[in-house]
Amino acid sequence: MLRAIRFTTAGESHGRGLVVILEGMPAGLGLDAKTVAAELGRRQLGHGRGDRMRIERDEGEILGGVRLGETLGSPIAVWIENRDFENWRVAMSADPVPEADDESLRRVHLPRPGHADLAGLLKYDREDARDVLERSSARETAARVAAGSLAKSLLAEFGVTVGSHVLRIGDAEAASAVDPPSDATQMNREADASPVRCLDPTAAAEMMRAIDAAAAAGDTLGGVFEVVACGLPVGLGSYVSWEERLDGRLAAALMSIQAMKGVEIGAGFLAARSPGSAVHDEIEPDRSRTASGGYRRRRNNAGGLEGGMTTGEPLVVRVAMKPLSTLMRPLDSVDLRSDEPARAVRERSDVCAVPAAAVVGEAMVALVLADAMREKFGGDSLGEMRTNHEAYLERLGRRGGKA
Ligand code: EPS
Numbered sequence: 001m002l003r004a005i006r007f008t009t010a011g012e013s014h015g016r017g018l019v020v021i022l023e024g025m026p027a028g029l030g031l032d033a034k035t036v037a038a039e040l041g042r043r044q045l046g047h048g049r050g051d052r053m054r055i056e057r058d059e060g061e062i063l064g065g066v067r068l069g070e071t072l073g074s075p076i077a078v079w080i081e082n083r084d085f086e087n088w089r090v091a092m093s094a095d096p097v098p099e100a101d102d103e104s105l106r107r108v109h110l111p112r113p114g115h116a117d118l119a120g121l122l123k124y125d126r127e128d129a130r131d132v133l134e135r136s137s138a139r140e141t142a143a144r145v146a147a148g149s150l151a152k153s154l155l156a157e158f159g160v161t162v163g164s165h166v167l168r169i170g171d172a173e174a175a176s177a178v179d180p181p182s183d184a185t186q187m188n189r190e191a192d193a194s195p196v197r198c199l200d201p202t203a204a205a206e207m208m209r210a211i212d213a214a215a216a217a218g219d220t221l222g223g224v225f226e227v228v229a230c231g232l233p234v235g236l237g238s239y240v241s242w243e244e245r246l247d248g249r250l251a252a253a254l255m256s257i258q259a260m261k262g263v264e265i266g267a268g269f270l271a272a273r274s275p276g277s278a279v280h281d282e283i284e285p286d287r288s289r290t291a292s293g294g295y296r297r298r299r300n301n302a303g304g305l306e307g308g309m310t311t312g313e314p315l316v317v318r319v320a321m322k323p324l325s326t327l328m329r330p331l332d333s334v335d336l337r338s339d340e341p342a343r344a345v346r347e348r349s350d351v352c353a354v355p356a357a358a359v360v361g362e363a364m365v366a367l368v369l370a371d372a373m374r375e376k377f378g379g380d381s382l383g384e385m386r387t388n389h390e391a392y393l394e395r396l397g398r399r400g401g402k403a
Pocket of ligand 1: 013050051052053056084136137138139140142326347348349350
């Protein structure tokens with residue numbers, strides 16, 4: 001999925017912390033730890049988050065790959081501390097604690113329907129579902145957002161911005177899709193001002209009421225968010241081989257986020273119900289738009305991708321998140337110690353994390369786009385990458401008017 005840029009994360013939800021290692025970034029990119037902290041902070045917000053977010057203050061400490069504010073071209077490591085670890089020292093100890101009982105080890109034997117608990121236990125041959133749920137937890141997304149913030153810094157050097165907003169929570173839906181802005185950071189400023197990251201204030205109020213009602217009922221809610229990327233040049237990704245298609249790479253990256261169940265690009269599933277004439281985006285010359293090769297689309301049902309390549313129009317991707325599977329009024333399950341029917345475990349959790357998931361979606365999109373930019377423009381340093389980018393734009397500019 002990622003080819004020129006790679007990352008890996010490690011860490012459990014209530015362990016010491018999370019670490020991410022990002023490889024493939026060029027040397028000479030200015031990086032500021034404050035940018036990482038700002039993105040991590042955005043992920044912690046949102047109406048519907050549980051008490052855990054009152055404990056954590058995610059900042060992100062750069063451990064390697066950066067010197068005097070600039071990348072070195074080497075792997076970049078970022079550390080995110082779990083403050084909650086103080087309360088889990090025994091249960092999450094790396095060393096054995098032979099004297100500890102089941103309660104202080106916080107063992108879990110009542111798997112939650114919808115969670116990784118049961119399949120994970122069976123697959124990894126564990127007795128305690130905590131061995132599974134600690135890693136399958138969406139706490140891991142903090143590490144992805146740290147990596148994504150570095151990818152965003154690279155994209156910003158080329159005028160590419162990535163933003164997101166929430167379209168639906170449960171039954172509450174934003175009135176209509178917004179016109180993509182020319183700069184997605186503006187979209188983020190507006191979305192971040194809403195407790196549910198929704199740009200439609202009436203729908204936002206409904207969403208908050210829906211979350212409060214779900215919380216009162218011991219239930220959870222999912223939803224849909226949209227990620228938008230602006231300023232992309234035409235021709236990232238390719239049609240020539242299945243694994244080079246950018247739509248497939250984006251969908252895989254987004255579907256890898258915990259609890260995501262669907263991805264739509266542009267008009268998505270709506271396009272399947274409409275005739276071709278109502279779907280495809282008519283083309284006209286526009287010599288002012290060099291990065292699009294001197295052409296524009298009259299609309300953007302394709303969501304900025306044709307044939308697995310960027311068209312130069314804004315990239316628009318929507319993602320469906322299922323309701324979280326930790327319910328305060330739990331569903332039927334089995335007690336794994338006796339195989340008798342029992343209610344699933346109740347653990348402190350969030351009621352709705354769609355606003356936070358949208359920020360994670362931005363990170364994954366930024367990583368895929370940074371990867372595609374590195375693939376197309378290469379170079380060991382930012383300067384070399386910039387030279388290649390400029391040469392490409394110049395070449396596109398020279399084509400303009402040729403037809
Ligand atoms: C999560 C359960 C909750 C969430 C957590 C993901 O944590 P806890 O069990 O500690 O209350 O808050 O998300 C985060 C910690 C985070 O940083 O996003 C789960 O079970 O997936």
